[in-house]
Amino acid sequence: MTQLPLIIQRLSESFLLNWNLFALTLLFSVPLGLIVALGSMSRCKLVQGPVRTFVWSIRGTPLMLQLIVIFYGPGLMNLPFSWPGGDTGRFTAATVAFVINYACYFSEIFRGGIQSIPKGQYEAGQVLGMTKPQIFVKVTLMQVIKRIIPPSGNEVITLVKDTSLARIISNKEIIMMAGEYTNQGLIWPLFATGIYFLVFVGVLTLLFGQIERKLEYFKA
Amino acid sequence: MTILEVQNLEKSFGDLDVLQGIDFSLNKGESLAIIGSSGSGKTTLLRCLNFLEIPDRGKILVNGEVIFDAEDPSTQREGEVRKKRLHFGLVFQNFNLFPQYTTLENVVLAPKLLAKDRPDYAKNKKTLLDEIDTKGRVLLDQVGLTDKLSAYPHMLSGGQQQRVAIARALALEPDILCFDEPTSALDPELTGEVLKVIRTLASRNTTMVIVTHEMDFARSVSDRVIFMDEGLIVEQGDPQEVFGNPKEERTRKFLARYKETDE
Numbered sequence: 001m002t003q004l005p006l007i008i009q010r011l012s013e014s015f016l017l018n019w020n021l022f023a024l025t026l027l028f029s030v031p032l033g034l035i036v037a038l039g040s041m042s043r044c045k046l047v048q049g050p051v052r053t054f055v056w057s058i059r060g061t062p063l064m065l066q067l068i069v070i071f072y073g074p075g076l077m078n079l080p081f082s083w084p085g086g087d088t089g090r091f092t093a094a095t096v097a098f099v100i101n102y103a104c105y106f107s108e109i110f111r112g113g114i115q116s117i118p119k120g121q122y123e124a125g126q127v128l129g130m131t132k133p134q135i136f137v138k139v140t141l142m143q144v145i146k147r148i149i150p151p152s153g154n155e156v157i158t159l160v161k162d163t164s165l166a167r168i169i170s171n172k173e174i175i176m177m178a179g180e181y182t183n184q185g186l187i188w189p190l191f192a193t194g195i196y197f198l199v200f201v202g203v204l205t206l207l208f209g210q211i212e213r214k215l216e217y218f219k220a
Numbered sequence: 221m222t223i224l225e226v227q228n229l230e231k232s233f234g235d236l237d238v239l240q241g242i243d244f245s246l247n248k249g250e251s252l253a254i255i256g257s258s259g260s261g262k263t264t265l266l267r268c269l270n271f272l273e274i275p276d277r278g279k280i281l282v283n284g285e286v287i288f289d290a291e292d293p294s295t296q297r298e299g300e301v302r303k304k305r306l307h308f309g310l311v312f313q314n315f316n317l318f319p320q321y322t323t324l325e326n327v328v329l330a331p332k333l334l335a336k337d338r339p340d341y342a343k344n345k346k347t348l349l350d351e352i353d354t355k356g357r358v359l360l361d362q363v364g365l366t367d368k369l370s371a372y373p374h375m376l377s378g379g380q381q382q383r384v385a386i387a388r389a390l391a392l393e394p395d396i397l398c399f400d401e402p403t404s405a406l407d408p409e410l411t412g413e414v415l416k417v418i419r420t421l422a423s424r425n426t427t428m429v430i431v432t433h434e435m436d437f438a439r440s441v442s443d444r445v446i447f448m449d450e451g452l453i454v455e456q457g458d459p460q461e462v463f464g465n466p467k468e469e470r471t472r473k474f475l476a477r478y479k480e481t482d483e
């Protein structure tokens with residue numbers, strides 16, 4: 001048990017990687033998801049078709065496969081591009097894979113939210129002389145946000161746990177770290193990692209619950 | 221004085237000819253009731269007036285000015301349409317209030333956005349916005365909702381929501397206020413309060429086009445009635461004439477059906 005403070009410290013340090021991957025993915029995949037959503041709703045078939053096919057292929061294959069392909073792909077296929085060496089390269093590749101994957105999931109949530117707004121809301125804005133951007137910002141946006149908060153919360157919680165998949169391309173995240181101790185016959189660090197995830201997800205659950213309550217003042 | 225003139229309006233959805241050449245005109249201060257069975261094209265006509273549908277053929281004139289001409293694409297550009305449609309106000313069957321705004325906010329939202337286009341907006345912003353708020357309160361008072369200014373739509377009854385929708389449409393001071401079956405989505409005991417508001421507007425000589433299934437109301441509130449069937453105006457004229465002594469067989473049949481359901 002003399003190892004306890006050291007193990008906790010190392011687990012915490014490695015959880016930083018999970019946190020960084022989580023934060024960066026969220027930061028980039030939400031705006032990218034909005035762009036993808038707009039593409040998948042485009043009236044131009046040349047845009048809509050490829051975008052929807054792309055979303056299907058990303059949502060239809062395991063994130064773990066995408067991580068492997070994105071990290072090893074350039075080298076194996078002799079592409080003129082390669083990831084930077086060492087930890088930076090592994091982490092960047094993981095971030096790129098996560099951002100693409102989550103952007104596609106978010107895009108479907110956004111698309112569902114936008115398309116669920118009744119046509120009458122747009123028409124009411126139109127007859128009141130509003131421009132299209134005004135209708136989007138002033139009329140539909142809040143209603144869309146209210147509708148997408150619950151499914152987005154789900155997605156964000158899944159993302160927290162998915163970050164541990166980054167180990168498949170040797171990112172030293174918390175479960176991989178705990179695994180080193182398991183190899184030495186020490187099992188409790190593995191259980192301890194669960195506590196990190198539970199606490200993190202707990203905080204996010206409270207946060208999303210609070211946002212939902214804030215939006216309860218209207219019904220849409 | 222003629223305020224609205226509709227000439228040979230036609231509209232099809234695919235193979236379905238919904239409007240097959242509609243002509244009518246409306247004088248300032250008049251209220252016009254449009255009756256007819258479902259699918260006769262009444263609502264489509266109203267939606268064409270409000271540019272929610274683009275007619276395939278025909279012209280629409282307001283105060284003698286051509287605001288829509290199917291032959292002239294320049295009257296169909298988005299920016300043009302946005303200005304021209306302000307000649308008309310529309311009250312929807314399903315109210316379509318904005319759920320995230322209070323009653324007062326629903327009424328003042330569009331006028332405040334439009335005020336931004338005024339050249340003196342930057343200078344007089346505060347005064348302009350205050351004026352709009354004051355006017356919004358007056359309008360909501362007129363429809364009997366002074367005590368509901370800060371209520372959200374979901375807290376209101378259907379009748380109250382529809383009265384907010386009327387105030388919202390009036391806030392932009394349209395030349396012609398259109399109603400698309402304003403009481404069809406309401407429980408029977410709530411239609412009265414909405415009809416009363418429309419009656420008051422009629423008594424103040426608001427120019428109105430009212431599509432309705434309430435025959436007694438259409439008869440008593442309107443200065444003129446149009447009966448539509450299969451995309452055409454079958455009969456039009458003084459309400460006492462059309463309801464009391466219809467000339468056309470189809471009008472008689474339609475009105476007879478209503479009498480049966482009333483009994």
